[in-house]
Amino acid sequence: MTDLERRVADEILRIAREDLRLGPPPAGAAPLAGQLDSLALLSLVVAVEDRFRIALSDDDGATTRSLEDLARLVAARAHPEVLP
Amino acid sequence: MILRGPPLPPPRWPTLVHAFAHAAGDPSGITFVGLDERETFLPWGEVYDRAARTGAALAALGIAPGDRVAIVLRTEPAFLDAFLGAWWCGAVPVPLYPPVRLGRMDEWLAATARMLEVSGARIVVSGGGTRRLLGGAIERARPELGCVDADRLRACAGDGPPAPARLPAPGELALVQFSSGSTVDPKAVALTHGALRAMADALVVATAPDRRRDALVSWLPLYHDMGLIGCLLGPATYPGPLVLVAPEHFLARPALWPRAVARHGGSISAAPSFAYAYVADRVRPADLAGLSLARWRLALDGAEPVSGEAMRRFAALLAPHGFDPGALVPVYGLSEAALAVTFARPGGGLEGRRVDPVRLARDGEVAPGDREVMSVGTPVAGVEVAVRARGPGSPLAGEGRLGRIFVRGPALMRGYLGDPGATARALADGWLDTGDLGFVAGGALYVHGRAKDVVIVRGANHAPEEFEVPLARVPGLRPGCAVAVGVEVDGRGEALVVLAERARGAAEDGGLAAEVRRTVLEATGVEPHEVHLLAPGTLPRTSSGKLRRGEALRRLQAGALRPPQKVGALRLAAMAARSGLAYARARRGRPPPAEGS
Numbered sequence: 264m265t266d267l268e269r270r271v272a273d274e275i276l277r278i279a280r281e282d283l284r285l286g287p288p289p290a291g292a293a294p295l296a297g298q299l300d301s302l303a304l305l306s307l308v309v310a311v312e313d314r315f316r317i318a319l320s321d322d323d324g325a326t327t328r329s330l331e332d333l334a335r336l337v338a339a340r341a342h343p344e345v346l347p
Numbered sequence: 348m349i350l351r352g353p354p355l356p357p358p359r360w361p362t363l364v365h366a367f368a369h370a371a372g373d374p375s376g377i378t379f380v381g382l383d384e385r386e387t388f389l390p391w392g393e394v395y396d397r398a399a400r401t402g403a404a405l406a407a408l409g410i411a412p413g414d415r416v417a418i419v420l421r422t423e424p425a426f427l428d429a430f431l432g433a434w435w436c437g438a439v440p441v442p443l444y445p446p447v448r449l450g451r452m453d454e455w456l457a458a459t460a461r462m463l464e465v466s467g468a469r470i471v472v473s474g475g476g477t478r479r480l481l482g483g484a485i486e487r488a489r490p491e492l493g494c495v496d497a498d499r500l501r502a503c504a505g506d507g508p509p510a511p512a513r514l515p516a517p518g519e520l521a522l523v524q525f526s527s528g529s530t531v532d533p534k535a536v537a538l539t540h541g542a543l544r545a546m547a548d549a550l551v552v553a554t555a556p557d558r559r560r561d562a563l564v565s566w567l568p569l570y571h572d573m574g575l576i577g578c579l580l581g582p583a584t585y586p587g588p589l590v591l592v593a594p595e596h597f598l599a600r601p602a603l604w605p606r607a608v609a610r611h612g613g614s615i616s617a618a619p620s621f622a623y624a625y626v627a628d629r630v631r632p633a634d635l636a637g638l639s640l641a642r643w644r645l646a647l648d649g650a651e652p653v654s655g656e657a658m659r660r661f662a663a664l665l666a667p668h669g670f671d672p673g674a675l676v677p678v679y680g681l682s683e684a685a686l687a688v689t690f691a692r693p694g695g696g697l698e699g700r701r702v703d704p705v706r707l708a709r710d711g712e713v714a715p716g717d718r719e720v721m722s723v724g725t726p727v728a729g730v731e732v733a734v735r736a737r738g739p740g741s742p743l744a745g746e747g748r749l750g751r752i753f754v755r756g757p758a759l760m761r762g763y764l765g766d767p768g769a770t771a772r773a774l775a776d777g778w779l780d781t782g783d784l785g786f787v788a789g790g791a792l793y794v795h796g797r798a799k800d801v802v803i804v805r806g807a808n809h810a811p812e813e814f815e816v817p818l819a820r821v822p823g824l825r826p827g828c829a830v831a832v833g834v835e836v837d838g839r840g841e842a843l844v845v846l847a848e849r850a851r852g853a854a855e856d857g858g859l860a861a862e863v864r865r866t867v868l869e870a871t872g873v874e875p876h877e878v879h880l881l882a883p884g885t886l887p888r889t890s891s892g893k894l895r896r897g898e899a900l901r902r903l904q905a906g907a908l909r910p911p912q913k914v915g916a917l918r919l920a921a922m923a924a925r926s927g928l929a930y931a932r933a934r935r936g937r938p939p940p941a942e943g944s
Contacts, residue, residue, distance in 0.1 A: 294869060296451050296868075296869050296872065297865050297868055297869035298865075298868070299868075300868060300872055300873055300874045301447050301451070301872030301873070302598055302805065304447070304872070305447065305595055305598050305599055306598065306599050308599075309382065309595070309596075309599030309600065310599070320475075320476040321445075321446055321475070321476030321477050321479070321480050322476045322479060322480065324446065324447075324452070325452050325480055
């Protein structure tokens, strides 16, 4: 992961912990689906879309499995102004 | 006990297709609310026009009356195009759930393929990214006419005025909805136009909508009976204003629901108990600043066991905004009955009856205790409810005795599509065996527990096998010796509990339970509320060795889920002696068995 991707991952973890109060933070490379139930996962996706002003499509959903995948996708797609 | 609802009034329309055609002339319509609260309004006339174009295109593709049209779309105008378009040409819509975002794609594709096969869909209507992802399911199920894009379908119908809809007879098949979506045992509930009309009429009696004053607001999924029949098809028949929020948007931002109710002067809404608890947990007072919810007169609570605690917390959060706690009304129903079976009385209070769960589970007897059970009221119009001691035809259970709930009425399903065995088990002599357990007290029904194998989480039905099958690959468990059951958790609705037997010699540390949790979560998106690891042989089985989930749950609740007693030499001798005595008693009372028998 690049520095930017790591900063994005940290920000996603902050959202999960502080904004959504999701309990234990998801770990980097493990599948998110094994760590969050479908409701928590959905909340996280929408909160990430909101924070970084991007829209994740169903196609993205098929290829994004872990926190690291999600951070990479956000770093590649979000406008520099909204990145940490 | 038998409870009877009021008589059903004369039908307003022969079918809901007739009602939709009539609604086209009404200025009210459907407002779609986005995640950012931007709104799109479609008057009923435009809903009908779009449906007519889609229906014409489906007919041009070769869809004929009676054909099944699977629909995989979110809460969006295209869903209505496809659903009503199928009705327009006499076909039978089959709504299926779209993918959960991020992950579990393989499970979704497998479940979708299975439901396409079971429903016998000739075509699938989808759109956008969802349609691109459906390839695997289409390849497996091979619907004859493939998968088409809803927007392109509507666009290719041409510019001329659409022809009128084909008006079906009440006895024709109208809808196939899955009572639980899974790869293992999907149950395709087949409902006729007559059943849907009867349900819409019963809902109108129960909710007494005033089309000039009432607005219905719903975030419930349109592939589920409560969202589709209760919140979309019902309002179309009077017709009146309807406000729709996508379920994934509500789940991400629960404040969208009360905010939409406030903006639109919403007066009727419905949800499972988990949603009332979810709002109470997640919505902050600042999200509701300046809003009035004083017009909200019916907040129906059903689709899973009703939690009084969830309703009280919800009412407390919204009270400063003029919300009337009397609006919260427990209801009971199931997709096999086309939705509603009973409604409690508005203003009936938010306190339930407190019973002893152990005596209820052990003796079937309602005695005072600390488990709150909410009354779900009395049958809706045209419906009868019988609580019987055991299975079909068994004696009626008396007041305050736990029994099995049966339902009779004009809105029952025709059967499970393509499954005469399951249909015969569910329907006998005009009565539907709901598989739910309950009791009657004070003239009202209380639902508590169930005899059928289903786990209801957040209002969605799951076959237990969904949770059990992935556990076969967990080392340290006895293969095939795990059951998934649903239990009521105070204030939270129903939750998943896994009971699994350890393999002989497996360690008794917390690592195995954590692995069970992780495996179930990853495969299904549902996290077990509790995992009980049991000694080998603890789970009750039938004589043929099949696990008995309901009995396992009953024993768990009665504190009687124990491993089999070890049989030592002394115990074996005592058992042999007892057995010998029993034989001797039997010989005294009966002639000896014939030789060779």
